[in-house]
Amino acid sequence: MIWPRKQVERTNGLGMRCNDCGEFILGKKLEKMLKVCPKCNYHFRLGARERISLLLKDGTFEECDSQMTSHDPLNFQGLELYRDKIVEEQKKTGLTEAVITGEGYLDNHPIVIAVTDSRFMMGSMGSVVGEKITRAAERAIEKRLPLLTISGSGGGARMQEGMLSLMQMAKTSSVIAKLNKEKLLFISILTDPTMGGVAASFASLGDIIIAEPRALIGFAGPRVIKETIHRELPQGFQRAEFLFKRGLIDMIVSRGELKKVLSELLDKF
Amino acid sequence: MSTNHLDFELPIIELEKKIEELRRFTSNSRMDLCREVEALEKKAERLKREIFTNLAPRQRVQLARHPQRPHTLDYINLIMDGFYELHGDRMFSDDRAIVGGLCKFNDETVLVIGHQKGSNIQENIERNFGMPHPEGYRKALRLMRLAEKFNFPVITLIDTPGAYPGIGAEERGQAEAIARNLMEMSTLKTSLISLVIGEGGSGGALGIGVADRTLMLENAIYSVISPEGCAAILWRDKRKAGEAADALCLTAQDIIKLRIIDEVVPEPLGGAHKNHEQVATLVAESLKRNLSELKSFSIKEIVRRRFEKHRHIGEFLELREEAISVRGTEDGDEK
Ligand SMILES: [Zn+2]
Numbered sequence: 001m002i003w004p005r006k007q008v009e010r011t012n013g014l015g016m017r018c019n020d021c022g023e024f025i026l027g028k029k030l031e032k033m034l035k036v037c038p039k040c041n042y043h044f045r046l047g048a049r050e051r052i053s054l055l056l057k058d059g060t061f062e063e064c065d066s067q068m069t070s071h072d073p074l075n076f077q078g079l080e081l082y083r084d085k086i087v088e089e090q091k092k093t094g095l096t097e098a099v100i101t102g103e104g105y106l107d108n109h110p111i112v113i114a115v116t117d118s119r120f121m122m123g124s125m126g127s128v129v130g131e132k133i134t135r136a137a138e139r140a141i142e143k144r145l146p147l148l149t150i151s152g153s154g155g156g157a158r159m160q161e162g163m164l165s166l167m168q169m170a171k172t173s174s175v176i177a178k179l180n181k182e183k184l185l186f187i188s189i190l191t192d193p194t195m196g197g198v199a200a201s202f203a204s205l206g207d208i209i210i211a212e213p214r215a216l217i218g219f220a221g222p223r224v225i226k227e228t229i230h231r232e233l234p235q236g237f238q239r240a241e242f243l244f245k246r247g248l249i250d251m252i253v254s255r256g257e258l259k260k261v262l263s264e265l266l267d268k269f
Numbered sequence: 270m271s272t273n274h275l276d277f278e279l280p281i282i283e284l285e286k287k288i289e290e291l292r293r294f295t296s297n298s299r300m301d302l303c304r305e306v307e308a309l310e311k312k313a314e315r316l317k318r319e320i321f322t323n324l325a326p327r328q329r330v331q332l333a334r335h336p337q338r339p340h341t342l343d344y345i346n347l348i349m350d351g352f353y354e355l356h357g358d359r360m361f362s363d364d365r366a367i368v369g370g371l372c373k374f375n376d377e378t379v380l381v382i383g384h385q386k387g388s389n390i391q392e393n394i395e396r397n398f399g400m401p402h403p404e405g406y407r408k409a410l411r412l413m414r415l416a417e418k419f420n421f422p423v424i425t426l427i428d429t430p431g432a433y434p435g436i437g438a439e440e441r442g443q444a445e446a447i448a449r450n451l452m453e454m455s456t457l458k459t460s461l462i463s464l465v466i467g468e469g470g471s472g473g474a475l476g477i478g479v480a481d482r483t484l485m486l487e488n489a490i491y492s493v494i495s496p497e498g499c500a501a502i503l504w505r506d507k508r509k510a511g512e513a514a515d516a517l518c519l520t521a522q523d524i525i526k527l528r529i530i531d532e533v534v535p536e537p538l539g540g541a542h543k544n545h546e547q548v549a550t551l552v553a554e555s556l557k558r559n560l561s562e563l564k565s566f567s568i569k570e571i572v573r574r575r576f577e578k579h580r581h582i583g584e585f586l587e588l589r590e591e592a593i594s595v596r597g598t599e600d601g602d603e604k
Contacts, residue, residue: 065587073527073584074518078503127583134580157472159494159503162518163529166493167582169472170479173448174455174579181456197493199444200472205452219443219472220434224498228434238439248442 018042020214034255043212043255045192047093048100048117051150055259056113061104065135068128069096074162082160085121093120097128098153101136103145106259109266112140115150118193124155125198130168133202137175137186146185146266151203154221156196169201176205185269187262190217190240190249208265209249210258211240217249275331277320281539284313317538324488327511329520330496332488333467337542339549340399341368341383341426344466347549348556349374349381355412357404361441364405366397366429367477369412371421375557380416382409382477383426386467399468400433403446406476410450417459420568422560425477427465430495432473447476454479455579460563460571462556464534465489465521466541481575482559483529485521486548487536491529492519529582532559 015026020042025033034054035044046054052061069086076082090096098120103112114136116123125133133149140147157165179186188206190199192215200219211217218238226233236242243249253261274282288309295302324332332338345352349372357363369382384401387393409425416423432443454461454477463480469491485491499513500506518524521533534555541548563571 067588069586069588071584071586074516077516078513127585131583131585157493159499159517161584162493163491163524163527164583166471166475166491167529167579169448169475170451170455170579171582173451174479174576177452177456178576180452197472200447200476201451202448204442204445204448217444218439219432219447220439225434225436225439229436233436237436242440246440246442248445 016044019044036255041213041254043192043214045118045152046255047119048095048115048150048152051115051191052100052102052104052113054255055106055148055262056104057107061102061113063100063102064139065101065132066096068132070126070128070161072160073127073164074160076160076162078160085160089120093117095120097132098123098125098155099129099132101132103139103143106148106266107263109146109263110143111146111148111266112136112143113148113150116153116198118152118154118191121158122155123151123153123198124158124165125153125168125172125201126158126161126165127168129158130165130171133168133172134175137172137179140184140186141179141182144182144184146187146269147179148187148189148262149202149206150189150191151194151198152191153198153203154193154195154216156198156200166197169197172202173205176202185266187265189258191215193217195219195221210251210253210261211243211249212258213240213252213254215240217243273336275328275335277324277328277331278539281313281317281320284309284316288313314538321538321540325511325515326490326517326520326523327496327514329488330490330510330514332540332542333490335467335540335542336388338467339541339545340388340428341381341385341466343545344383344426344549344552345372345381347546348553349379352381355415356408358407358411360407361404364397364402364408365395366399366401366433367405367409369409374424374553375560378419378421379424379560380412380421381424381426382412383466384429384474384477386428397433399429400431401429401473401476402433402435402438403441403443406432406446406450409477410453413454413457413459413461417457420459422460422462422563423457424556425461425463425480427463427469427474427478427491428467429470429473430468431470432476447472450476451479455576456572458568458572460560460568461575462559462563464552464556465491465530466552470495479575479579481563481571481578482531484532484534484555484559485524485530486534486541486552487521488540489521490514490519491521491524492517 018037021040023039072083101114190211352372354370384399386399461480463478465485496510496514500509537544537547
């Protein structure tokens with residue numbers, strides 16, 4: 001579990017201010033730009049449903065396992081009850097959990113897709129996220145389709161489910177091994193932020209790994225690293241561009257280009 | 270005698286001091302206090318048993334991190350023969366926080382890998398407090414491939430606060446290194462046994478912990494996050510680590526109920542640090558038994574069962590579609 005990086009939505013009804021350069025962008029323009037700042041190319045965070053409608057052909061998405069929820073297996077008691085927190089997050093986001101999975105068409109390519117939503121408990125992976133990702137991979141195997149995951153998780157493994165969450169890392173990674181044995185394609189897209197237990201499991205195991213510009217990606221959170229080493233972190237540390245330079249990802253693709261790039265990649269398999 | 274006493278051990282320590290004094294007094298005088306000493310010894314034993322069978326999770330955390338607790342190389346020296354350490358990931362360097370090598374155990378060649386903590390500051394600096402970099406995980410995987418090639422069983426000993434959070438670690442792909450180990454271990458074609466001997470810190474522990482049998486020592490812990498880290502996030506106060514330890518279900522006794530581990534290996538009364546030889550004997554007995562049980566399966570069956578075991582970890586609710594629609598009608602009626 002990683003420290004949350006607060007993303008304040010600075011909005012006044014008419015539009016939003018860019019978190020990076022401070023430019024004010026009108027709502028309509030922002031929608032047209034797919035929530036990318038026209039001045040500095042900052043990519044605002046997107047919800048899972050927004051991402052699906054951005055990539056899949058209208059009306060082709062069929063959701064799976066939409067009624068799966070967590071039932072607080074440890075009876076976890078922090079300052080607030082985990083079970084209350086889940087209900088609160090469900091109300092806030094309109095989602096049942098931090099991942100949406102299903103099938104659909106990207107152009108003319110049928111695919112299985114799993115998208116985590118960083119707004120729901122920081123996109124952290126507990127039993128439900130682990131199970132839905134695993135089932136998505138199994139569905140890909142059963143139907144012999146490519147698997148596409150889009151990760152946005154500042155939370156990593158969800159601490160409120162203790163060891164059950166940690167073991168979802170092993171579970172999702174072993175089903176990717178199965179996918180490989182079946183010689184099926186797995187493309188992993190990393191968005192801001194992809195950290196901790198999600199980064200250290202399925203999200204890092206794609207045949208092809210694509211990141212959005214400037215996305216924060218890594219194992220340990222920047223604050224934990226700073227506290228450990230007692231010095232400032234280099235400029236751009238753990239950003240997509242930093243990972244690209246060090247050979248950790250295949251490419252960085254802007255949101256507006258993503259569908260075209262994916263489609264052309266899928267053409268080759 | 271160990272100088273690192275834990276707070277909850279104090280009543281025992283005090284009683285033991287008293288017994289010591291009485292003994293000295295008896296030997297220096299003509300008075301026979303044997304009976305008194307005997308009574309006190311019985312009392313101390315009872316007190317120990319009482320304290321150590323009712324340990325709170327936060328106390329087990331202290332025991333699991335005890336600097337005098339036996340670490341990986343101690344177990345190797347105590348129960349394995351002819352150990353040769355093998356070094357390096359062949360790409361970047363040799364991570365001293367993870368040791369690995371070949372040895373003879375139970376009359377066969379075994380590959381053993383483990384996190385290595387130090388027993389003092391000097392050793393801990395050398396071992397980076399048992400916190401591996403990516404090259405440690407890559408070395409571990411390289412050695413596991415060697416074991417696979419010759420069908421040697423693999424034993425991993427887990428004892429780490431976590432994978433190291435640093436600049437170099439991130440630059441060299443800490444997340445990828447751990448993820449790859451999880452994936453590769455899940456299909457490794459030889460038998461794998463993991464034993465948590467002290468601290469099982471999150472992904473950094475699991476990175477060498479995907480196994481056919483997962484065992485934990487009685488006072489070991491295994492957790493998704495350190496109690497301090499959890500307290501800092503959920504309580505916004507690191508001093509609430511005790512509460513976090515209670516909430517996280519990180520003791521062997523709690524985790525076996527979740528069916529994530531297969532066996533709790535007993536420790537000598539008072540904890541593993543009180544008697545290295547005794548705990549090592551208990552560990553050897555358990556490892557031998559589990560190794561021989563795994564021998565009755567073919568490699569193919571072992572890998573299949575390993576997948577199934579991990580596939581079924583997780584607890585959740587699945588509401589059926591009907592349940593949803595019923596709830597919808599009720600909402601409608603209320604209006
Ligand atoms: Zn901007």
